[in-house]
Amino acid sequence: MSGGLINANPTVYSKQERRTRKTKAEDEYTRDLIDSEEIFDHIRDIKDPEHPYSLEELKVVRENDIEVSSKQDYVRVNFTPTVEHCSMATIIGLSLRVKLMRSLPSRFKVDILVAPGTHATEASVNKQLNDKERVAAALENPNLLEMVDECLAPSY
Amino acid sequence: MCGHQKMKDIMMVLFKYMLTNNWAESRLPNSDVMGNFTSPVLSRSAADAFSIIMSDSDACLNKKFHAMIRPLYKQRFFSSVLTILLSSIKDSNSSDVRNSTYHAFGHVISNTPIAALLLETKKLILPLFECLSSLSADCKNNVLLYSILLVFSSILMENTGKCAVIENVHIIINPLLELAFYPYMMLVRETAIQCLVAMSEFPHARIYPIRQQVLKVMHKALDDPKRPVRLEAVRCRWRWESIA
Numbered sequence: 001m002s003g004g005l006i007n008a009n010p011t012v013y014s015k016q017e018r019r020t021r022k023t024k025a026e027d028e029y030t031r032d033l034i035d036s037e038e039i040f041d042h043i044r045d046i047k048d049p050e051h052p053y054s055l056e057e058l059k060v061v062r063e064n065d066i067e068v069s070s071k072q073d074y075v076r077v078n079f080t081p082t083v084e085h086c087s088m089a090t091i092i093g094l095s096l097r098v099k100l101m102r103s104l105p106s107r108f109k110v111d112i113l114v115a116p117g118t119h120a121t122e123a124s125v126n127k128q129l130n131d132k133e134r135v136a137a138a139l140e141n142p143n144l145l146e147m148v149d150e151c152l153a154p155s156y
Numbered sequence: 157m158c159g160h161q162k163m164k165d166i167m168m169v170l171f172k173y174m175l176t177n178n179w180a181e182s183r184l185p186n187s188d189v190m191g192n193f194t195s196p197v198l199s200r201s202a203a204d205a206f207s208i209i210m211s212d213s214d215a216c217l218n219k220k221f222h223a224m225i226r227p228l229y230k231q232r233f234f235s236s237v238l239t240i241l242l243s244s245i246k247d248s249n250s251s252d253v254r255n256s257t258y259h260a261f262g263h264v265i266s267n268t269p270i271a272a273l274l275l276e277t278k279k280l281i282l283p284l285f286e287c288l289s290s291l292s293a294d295c296k297n298n299v300l301l302y303s304i305l306l307v308f309s310s311i312l313m314e315n316t317g318k319c320a321v322i323e324n325v326h327i328i329i330n331p332l333l334e335l336a337f338y339p340y341m342m343l344v345r346e347t348a349i350q351c352l353v354a355m356s357e358f359p360h361a362r363i364y365p366i367r368q369q370v371l372k373v374m375h376k377a378l379d380d381p382k383r384p385v386r387l388e389a390v391r392c393r394w395r396w397e398s399i400a
Contacts (some may be wrong), residue, residue: 004188020188021384028340028342029381030283031381031382032364032381032382032383034386038383041387042390102390102393102394103390104378105378105379106375107379144175156390156391156394
């Protein structure tokens with residue numbers, strides 16, 4: 001790893017309001033569908049690999065960029081790296097994928113994509129992040145796994 | 157109420173009604189009158205009477221009905237009744253009577269202050285889980301089941317309680333995992349999973365054998381119909397995966 005940070009001075013935004021739990025008696029038998037706010041709750045506190053800020057604070061992930069279809073078991077997350085040449089994009093994408101893999105029922109298909117036009121090597125990053133075998137191979141690398149676990153720790 | 161002879165008599169009458177199986181054959185006084193009631197109903201009503209004694213029931217435990225409440229009455233009642241309840245559970249022959257005894261046991265422990273319960277955790281843990289398994293069969297026992305589960309979670313928070321639970325982890329894990337799928341009340345599922353999260357702190361040698369079982373159950377719980385349960389299941393799964 002080179003000495004300098006990719007983005008030494010990121011812009012930090014304020015956190016969004018969180019959904020509070022309903023205090024009145026709920027109907028026991030209606031199903032709460034998995035919606036974009038729930039997916040956002042799973043990924044908002046993931047730590048950026050370089051800075052002690054969460055992805056929500058750096059606006060790398062936004063609730064509007066999440067698409068969920070509970071009926072078709074499909075989730076798509078678009079994330080925006082802070083700078084165009086960010087080499088951490090693959091690590092951030094990998095952390096997102098691992099978190100959602102561990103937090104959603106296995107019937108869901110998850111697509112993690114870089115937001116269009118926000119990264120120089122967008123196509124190649126997208127290809128890596130959505131290839132099951134490359135993801136599995138990456139997770140067998142202990143250094144990478146340790147980095148991902150460190151990013152994910154605050155989000156549980 | 158402490159040490160009062162009449163209180164002891166009341167307790168004995170309640171136990172008689174609760175534990176007698178077949179009224180027609182019994183030689184107790186008033187059995188002709190009692191023969192009109194079906195014994196499971198009577199047995200269950202006697203068990204529910206324990207909840208009236210132990211909860212602060214304003215309607216019944218007041219001066220008008222000659223009830224004089226002394227300090228620490230719940231603790232004293234608990235210590236006097238515990239041995240009889242535990243032996244009745246062991247000796248009961250019919251399933252109706254055992255059911256009612258579990259009800260009475262549940263009412264007593266869910267209303268006793270936790271300090272008194274912690275002195276007897278070794279004796280209580282296994283009957284507590286037998287009680288939970290028995291109550292979970294019927295959807296009408298929601299509230300009692302939830303109160304007993306809350307008692308278990310308070311026991312888990314204290315050191316003395318933890319030791320008793322650690323020794324019996326391999327026995328209690330199955331009923332606890334079944335409660336994670338209790339279909340009639342979301343709070344029961346959520347509390348059961350929170351207890352599992354607390355149990356992930358136990359000594360490695362005790363919990364490693366059950367790790368795979370817990371992970372399998374949590375994987376299914378990720379698809380629970382209710383959001384709070386799903387979120388707890390995510391947390392629980394992460395904790396149990398990291399103990400390897």
